[in-house]
Amino acid sequence: MRVHKIASIPADGIGPEVISAGLEVLEALSRRIGGFRLEVEHFPWNSDYYLEHGHYIPPGGLERLKQFDAIFFGAVGSQKVPDDVSLWGLRLPIAQGFDQYANVRPARVLPGVKSPLHQGSAIDWIIVRENSEGEYAGNGGRVHRGLPTEVGTETAVFTRVGVERIHRFAFELARTRPRKRLTLVTKSNAQRFGMVLWDEIFFEVAKQYPDVQTDRELVDAVTTRMVLKPHTLDVIVGTNLHADILSDLAAALSGSLGIGPTANINPERNFPSMFEPIHGSAFDITGKGIANPIATFWTAAMMLEHLGEQEAARALMKAIEQVTASGIHTPDLGGSATTADVTRAVCERING
Structure with a gap:
């Protein structure tokens, strides 16, 4: 029996709702497929935890996470905490601390889902985002705070090592695709140093x-x-900023942010990789039971692939597509199903 140790960090907003649904589906898969099981430990690191303790990740927290095979992450962000504090307090220390430099975001229109594009069926993309440096390197500062002469600088950092390895990752990925096509996205006409590099x-x-x-x-x-x-x-x-924005557009063009998955990969496997849905905390629907769990399920399938459980990953994607094709949709896709309805339907497909 293969055992995979998973760190669950539901965090904020709808994160606990969709991560709980994802774990329910993963449990159904492990029972149905057999041969593996997930050993899950839950971490309470979120914005309420920060407000109580003064930090998102406690001392030694990253060392604890190193013991796991993968991290299943919900969303970080709260109306009680500035966004820059929450992002730099939880998600970025994990992504950068564990050198998860390849952010991978597939986008395609699932069966039964309607794209806002009349050519939506042509969408079948994977966006590879450099995830460790660039515009999100955290290099910069502010001086003369509160004065008319106040200055804020945000310095994008591009290293040859960082750029070369993400390009190589993207080429290797493109090579596995039927079309074997790779598009480079930069802004080198106006940004003549880092982008030209x-x-x-x-x-x-x-x-x-x-x-x-x-x-x-x-x-x-x-x-x-x-x-x-x-x-x-x-x-x-693309770079950290460019590909971040483009992947949200890709998810929207595919039908909804509620179906977009993400993998933050450390390709060398020196550290655990982290898997998270694309949609964020979604305060407007938190607690209403209508969050779309499909992004989390697709993310879970990517996690299973990374863990070597290819059969389970294929079974999960098949179940997801059967459910979306059947018209069981949450409100973001124009339906009236709840998170629990979609979760139950996917579990039923898994169980046959």
Whole structure:
């Protein structure tokens, strides 16, 4: 029996609702498929914990997380805590501390889901986001606070090591896809140092992957291409900020932020990787029982793939697609189903 140790961090907003649903589905899978089980430990790190203790992650917390095979993460963010405090207090210390430099976000229109695009069926993308440096490196500061001369600086940091490894990851991923196509997204016409470095390294690495078709697009231009010519895109690689924004657009074009999954990968497996739905805390629907758990289920399938449980991952995606095709949709997809309804339906499909 294969045992996988999972750290569950539901955190804020709808996080506890969807992570609970995800764990229920994963438990059903392990019983049905057999051969593996998940050993889950729950961590209460969220914004209420921060307000009580003065920190999101207690001393030694990251060392504890290192003992796990994967991290199942909900969402961080609270109306009681400034967003920069919550993000830098919980998610980023894990992603950067565990060198989860490859953020992977697939996007496609699931059966039964309607895209706002008439060409929505052409959406079948994977967005690869550099996840450890760039615009979110945390380099900068503020001086002369409160004075008319106050200054805030935000310095994007791009290293050759960081850029080369994310490009190599993206090329390896593109190579596994039927179309074998990779689009580089930067803004090197206006940002002539870090972005030009991104371009140069991309085409250096491309020489080692002659089987992968490549092209380059400016970040503003690629947004129109995603809307008007979705069939021309396959795998997209971009910086921390650019790919963060583009992946939200990709999820919306696929039907809803409520179906978008994310994997924060440490490809070398020196540290556990972290898996989280794309949608965030969603304060407006917290506690109403209508959060869409599909993003979390798809995220769970990515976690299973990472753990080597390919059969279980395929079974979960099949169950997800059967449920979305059947029209059991939460309100974000135009339906009236609850989180529990969708969870129950997926479990029923898993159990046959």
